[in-house]
Amino acid sequence: MKLIDGKKISNEVKQEIAAEVEQMRQAGGKAPHLAAMIVGHDGASETYVAAKVKACEVVGFQSSEFRFEEDITEAELLEKIREINEDDSIDGLIVQLPLPKHISETRVIETIAPEKDVDGFHPMNVGKMVASLPTYLPATPAGIVELLKRYEIETSGKNCVVLGRSNIVGTPMSVLMSRKSAYGDCTVTLCHSRTKNIGEITRQADIVIVALGKKEFLTGDMVKEGAVIIDVGIHRVKSDKTKSGWKLLGDVNFDEVAPKASFITPVPGGVGPMTIVSLLQNTLLAAKKEIYL
Template sequence: MELIDGKKISAEVKQEIAAEVEEIIKNGGKKPHLAAIIVGHDGASETYVAAKVKACHQVGFDSSEFRFEDTITEAELLAEIEKVNQDDSIDGLIVQLPLPKHISESKVIETIRPEKDVDGFHPMNVGKMVATLPTYLPATPAGIVELLKRYKIETSGKNCVVLGRSNIVGTPMSVLMSRKASHGDCTVTLCHSRTKNIPEITREADIIIVALGMPEFLTGDMVKTGAVVIDVGIHRIKSDKTKSGWKLIGDVNFDEVAPKCSFITPVPGGVGPMTIVSLLQNTLIASKKEIYS
C-alpha cells in the first residue's frame, strides 16, 4: 500500500506555478490576480479562503477578498459580482460556497463571467468539459486527476466507481474519468443515495473515488485487494486521543480499507491540498487568456 501524498504533490505544483509567474513578470507581464467573495462567517469557508490567499502569495499571485454580511440581498451580491466581472485587473473570481439560503447558488454561478470562473462551475465551462474542449476544470476533480497522473496510476480500461453526484465533485469527476484522455478512459459507475447494492458495485472497482459526505462510509469489506481509493470527504469529530480534542476523518474507514489498497489518499493531506493548487492553475490559465482571448 502506498499513500498518495497530496501535500508533497501540491508543493511541487506550486513551485512550477511560481517559476512560471516569475518568468511572466520578468518578461513584462502582469501578476495573475485571484479574487474571492465570501458571504457571512462560516468557519470552514473562512479557513478555506485564508488558505487560498496564502497560496496566492506563495506563488506570486495578487489576491483580493470581498467580504459581506449574510444579510446581503441576492440582488446586491449579483451587483458586486458584476463589479468584479468589469475589473480587468482581476483574472479569476470565486464565490465561496455555501451561500445563505435566500441567495440562489445557480444565479450566482451564472453571473460570474465564464472567462473568470476559475472554479469551473459556470454552465459554459461545464459544457466545454463534457465536450472535451479546453476549459477550466472544477478544482477538486482536476486535483484528483493530477494526483493519479503524478503517481503514474493506470486508468485506461479500468472500472472506476464514483460515490456521490454533487455538481462540485461527483458528477464532474465521473465525466473526467470517462473522457478519452490521458488519465481517463475508465468505465465509470456513478453511485448515490438511491443506488442499491453499493458494496457489490465497489467490490468490482479498480478505482473508487468517495465524495458522499458521510464519515467512514467505505469499509474494508466493500473494497477488493489492490484497489486505488481516493477519499474526498473531510469531517471533524471528537477524539480523546488528540490534544485538541478533535480529529479529521474522511468518507473512508482508513484503518480497514488501507491494508487492501495499492494506493490510497489520507485525510488530511490527500485531496484537500490539490483543490487549492487546481484553482491556482486555472487562474494562471485565465491570466494567460488561453481559453478565452
C-alpha cells in the first residue's frame, strides 16, 4: 500500500505556480488576482477562505475578500458579483458555498462571468468540460486527476467507480475519468443514494473515488485487493485521543481498506490540499487569458 500524499504534491504545484508568477512579473505583467466572497459566519467556510488567502500569498497572487452579513438580499449579492465581473483588475471570483437559504446558489453561479468562474461551476464551463474543450475544471476533481498523474497511476481501460453524484465532485469526476485523456479512459460507474448493491459494484473496481459525504462508508469488504482508493470525504468527530478533542475522518474506513489498497489517500492530507491548488491553477489560466480571450 502506498499513501498518496496530497500535501507534498500540493506544495510542489505551488512552487511551480510561484515560479511562473515570478516570470510574469519579470516580464512586466501583473500578478494573478483572486477574489473570494463569503456570506455569513459559517466556521468551515471561514477556515476554507482563510486557507485560500494564505495559498495566494504563498504563490504571489493578489487576493481580495468580500464579506457580507447573512441578511444580505440575493439582489444585492448578485449586483456585487456583476461589479466584480466588470473589474478588469480581478482575474478570478469564487463565492463560498453554502449560501443562506434565501439566496439561490444556481443564480449566483450563473451570474459569475464564465471567464472569472475559477471554481468551474458555471454551466458554460461545465459544458466545455463535458465536450473536452479547454476550460476551468472543478477544483476537487481536477486535484484528484493531478494526484493520479503525479503518482503515475494507470487509468486507461480500468474500471472506475465514483460514489456520489454532486455537481461539485461526483458528476464532474465521472466525466473526467471517462474522457479520452492521459489520466482518463476509464469505464466509469456512478453510484449514488438510490444505487442497489453498491458493495458488489465497488468490488469490481480498479479505482474507487468516494464522495458520498457519509463517514467511513467504504469498508474493507467492499474493495478488491490492489484497488486505488480516493477519499474525498471529511468529517470532524469527537476524540479523546487528540489534544484538540477532535479528529478528522473520511468517507473511507481507512484502517480496513488501506491494507487491501495499492494506493490510498489519507484524511486529512490527501485530496483536501489539492482542491485549493486547483483553484490557483485555474486563476493562473484566467490571468493568462488561456481559456477566454
